[in-house]
Amino acid sequence: MSSPRVALMMLMVSLCAPLSANEIEDEERLPAASEDRAPTLPTSPAEPATPVAAPPEPPAAGEPARSDASPAAPGAEPDSATAEPAPVAPLALLGRTVQPGSFDTLHWTPDQSFASIATPVPVLVAHGNKPGPTLCLTAAVHGDELNGIEMVRRLMYELEPGNLAGTVIGVPIVNLDGFRNGSRYLSDRRDLNRYFPGHKNGSAAGRVAYSLFHNIVSHCDYLVDLHTGSQKRINQPQLRADLENPDVVAFAKNFGGMTVLHSPPASGMLRDAAVKKGVIAVTMEAGGPNRLEEDAVRYGTQALDTLLENLKMRKASRFWGAPQPVFYESDWVRASQGGILLSEVQLNDKVKKGQILGTVTDPISNTGSAIIAPYDGRILGMAVNQVVHAGFATHRIGEEKSAEEVQAKAEQAQEDKATTQDGSEPAPPASAPEDPDAPTETE
Numbered sequence: 034m035s036s037p038r039v040a041l042m043m044l045m046v047s048l049c050a051p052l053s054a055n056e057i058e059d060e061e062r063l064p065a066a067s068e069d070r071a072p073t074l075p076t077s078p079a080e081p082a083t084p085v086a087a088p089p090e091p092p093a094a095g096e097p098a099r100s101d102a103s104p105a106a107p108g109a110e111p112d113s114a115t116a117e118p119a120p121v122a123p124l125a126l127l128g129r130t131v132q133p134g135s136f137d138t139l140h141w142t143p144d145q146s147f148a149s150i151a152t153p154v155p156v157l158v159a160h161g162n163k164p165g166p167t168l169c170l171t172a173a174v175h176g177d178e179l180n181g182i183e184m185v186r187r188l189m190y191e192l193e194p195g196n197l198a199g200t201v202i203g204v205p206i207v208n209l210d211g212f213r214n215g216s217r218y219l220s221d222r223r224d225l226n227r228y229f230p231g232h233k234n235g236s237a238a239g240r241v242a243y244s245l246f247h248n249i250v251s252h253c254d255y256l257v258d259l260h261t262g263s264q265k266r267i268n269q270p271q272l273r274a275d276l277e278n279p280d281v282v283a284f285a286k287n288f289g290g291m292t293v294l295h296s297p298p299a300s301g302m303l304r305d306a307a308v309k310k311g312v313i314a315v316t317m318e319a320g321g322p323n324r325l326e327e328d329a330v331r332y333g334t335q336a337l338d339t340l341l342e343n344l345k346m347r348k349a350s351r352f353w354g355a356p357q358p359v360f361y362e363s364d365w366v367r368a369s370q371g372g373i374l375l376s377e378v379q380l381n382d383k384v385k386k387g388q389i390l391g392t393v394t395d396p397i398s399n400t401g402s403a404i405i406a407p408y409d410g411r412i413l414g415m416a417v418n419q420v421v422h423a424g425f426a427t428h429r430i431g432e433e434k435s436a437e438e439v440q441a442k443a444e445q446a447q448e449d450k451a452t453t454q455d456g457s458e459p460a461p462p463a464s465a466p467e468d469p470d471a472p473t474e475t476e
């Protein structure tokens with residue numbers, strides 16, 4: 034426990050204790066919608082150093098049983114105040130039982146190495162004393178993506194299970210091996226987020242995926258998988274969601290003003306596997322790997338707070354008022370030659386078709402080329418300045434879509450799907466790539 038990262042995390046813990054409700058009211062409300070409101074990161078003074086709140090008392094032992102609470106539909110009306118809420122059953126998870134109204138730390142052990150040296154992965158559970166949905170948060174599926182770890186900590190330790198409708202399950206560091214090594218990958222160099230839902234008898238990555246999926250994700254009604262940009266790329270905080278799925282569209286509207294990027298499902302990704310199993314899921318991207326970014330963490334945590342409020346799980350201590358998300362479709366622009374990349378734009382900039390986004394220059398021959406925006410849009414992700422090879426994805430430009438367009442497209446996709454299912458067999462899903470060097474510009 035002596036690595037610089039551990040020291041950093043401990044420092045973060047001491048610096049980032051939850052704020053009191055009043056401090057949050059003062060500091061953390063985001064501005065209401067304005068013409069050019071798309072996600073500028075809020076900035077505010079550092080949080081005061083105060084002791085970290087301890088979790089509530091661990092539960093007493095009890096009879097294992099799953100909560101039969103049904104999920105609230107996204108945007109559903111709250112229950113009538115006169116209705117007597119159904120009693121909540123204890124939650125059976127990972128071989129333990131969590132009583133209603135309590136917080137507990139459980140452990141998940143993926144079948145990765147031989148049992149004697151297996152390292153259990155901590156799983157934080159807040160089991161409310163009122164009926165409601167089960168929301169799961171996973172972070173560091175890629176071990177070098179740190180912002181989500183801090184978001185899970187902030188959210189979980191400000192929950193009050195005695196005043197929570199439903200259950201929140203947080204896995205702060207899914208890929209513990211990668212986290213320890215400062216690496217995106219599992220110890221076998223595979224990308225875990227290409228192997229879901231996994232296979233009991235598959236590759237090492239497939240087994241880890243299977244174990245997480247069946248022991249935890251299958252218990253969730255909703256899942257938010259927290260990521261950052263990969264491999265020296267940074268992302269404006271955004272949700273990645275399949276906007277051809279109406280349930281996912283409805284869910285994605287619950288995060289306040291956070292940008293939503295249409296991202297078609299790709300085989301092997303956790304959110305895709307979850308949606309196929311009936312767990313409504315999105316990915317949240319914020320910032321870049323191998324760093325802790327206060328603004329990105331704060332922005333993401335606020336979006337999660339807003340989600341809990343909108344799912345009627347609790348009254349948020351800070352919330353995002355009226356703004357609705359802005360929807361985008363997007364594409365990467367790639368370098369046409371190798372060399373030194375120097376960008377001329379920043380995250381969240383609006384760009385015009387034909388605008389120079391940056392240059393790539395061969396440092397030996399002094400020959401270079403410009404990277405040109407192919408259409409009007411906004412920079413939602415970009416590579417940091419670095420040496421790149423030809424074909425390297427440098428700038429992700431989002432093209433705004435109206436909520437109506439998104440809704441219409443989702444409905445059309447559902448109709449198309451119904452037609453396909455009536456007429457012919459749907460195409461089999463592509464198998465997960467075995468290549469550990471598969472493209473990494475996706476989540």
Ligand SMILES: [Zn+2]
Binds near residue numbers: 259260
């Ligand atoms: Zn990731």
